[in-house]
Amino acid sequence: MIGSKIFNIIDIRNKYYNDLVMTTEVRTTEAAFLLNISTGRLRILLQQNRVVGAYKFERFWMIPLNSRGVPEITSGRRGPQGTWNKAERTGNTFVHVLRKTIDYNRDNKTSHPAIAVKVGGKKDYCHALKINGPCQIVYQPHQPNNSQAGGARLWIEVEPQHIVERIYFSDGDYGPPPEVTQQRQKKKEKSKKSSQKKCLRKSKKKS
Incomplete structure (x- = not known):
C-alpha cells in the first residue's frame, strides 16, 4: 500500500509535465518554459520567424x-549560438x-532585476516570478548553496515539470544586476593579477 501511494504521488507530480510534452503545440508561456528562456526573448524569436512552424491563432x-518535446529554433545569421534548452x-x-x-535599487532609485533564476548551468535575472505549481523554500544557514543558488543560504526550489514564468517591469532596468557586474569585475581583476604574477615569476626564472 505504501509503495502504491508513493507511485501515485510521483504520477500526480509528473502528470502536468508529461501532458505538456505529449501535446503537439503549446502557447508562448509553455514554449518559453520548455526552452528555458523568457517570454520576451521568445517573442523576439517569433518576430524573426525563427520558431519552426509557429503560427497565430486569433491573438x-x-x-x-519537435520529437524531443521542445520548440525548434533556427540558428541566427549573426551573433553567438543560442543558449536555449534543446531537450x-x-x-x-x-x-x-x-x-x-x-x-542598490532603494539607494539609487533604480529598478534592476533582483531575482536570480537558475536552471542547469544557465542563470537569468528578472523582476518577478510566477510559479505554476508547488515549490519548496530551502534554508541552510551553515551550508550555502554555491553550485546552484549563487552561495545563497535561502532559496526556492521548483521541480522541472512546473512552469516558472519570469516577469520583467516594462519600465525597469535590464541586464545583469549591479552586484553581479561587480562580482564579474572582481573575478576579472583577480585573474588579471594572477596572470601578471605568473608572468613575473617566469621572467625571474629566465633571468
Whole structure:
C-alpha cells in the first residue's frame, strides 16, 4: 500500500509535465518554459520567424514541438549560438533573491532585476516570478548553496515539470544586476593579477 501511494504521488507530480510534452503545440508561456528562456526573448524569436512552424491563432501564438518535446529554433545569421534548452528539462529550477541589488535599487532609485533564476548551468535575472505549481523554500544557514543558488543560504526550489514564468517591469532596468557586474569585475581583476604574477615569476626564472 505504501509503495502504491508513493507511485501515485510521483504520477500526480509528473502528470502536468508529461501532458505538456505529449501535446503537439503549446502557447508562448509553455514554449518559453520548455526552452528555458523568457517570454520576451521568445517573442523576439517569433518576430524573426525563427520558431519552426509557429503560427497565430486569433491573438495567440501556437508553437509546435519537435520529437524531443521542445520548440525548434533556427540558428541566427549573426551573433553567438543560442543558449536555449534543446531537450527535455530534467534539472530543478533554483530561485534566490539578490539582497544587495534590492539595497542598490532603494539607494539609487533604480529598478534592476533582483531575482536570480537558475536552471542547469544557465542563470537569468528578472523582476518577478510566477510559479505554476508547488515549490519548496530551502534554508541552510551553515551550508550555502554555491553550485546552484549563487552561495545563497535561502532559496526556492521548483521541480522541472512546473512552469516558472519570469516577469520583467516594462519600465525597469535590464541586464545583469549591479552586484553581479561587480562580482564579474572582481573575478576579472583577480585573474588579471594572477596572470601578471605568473608572468613575473617566469621572467625571474629566465633571468
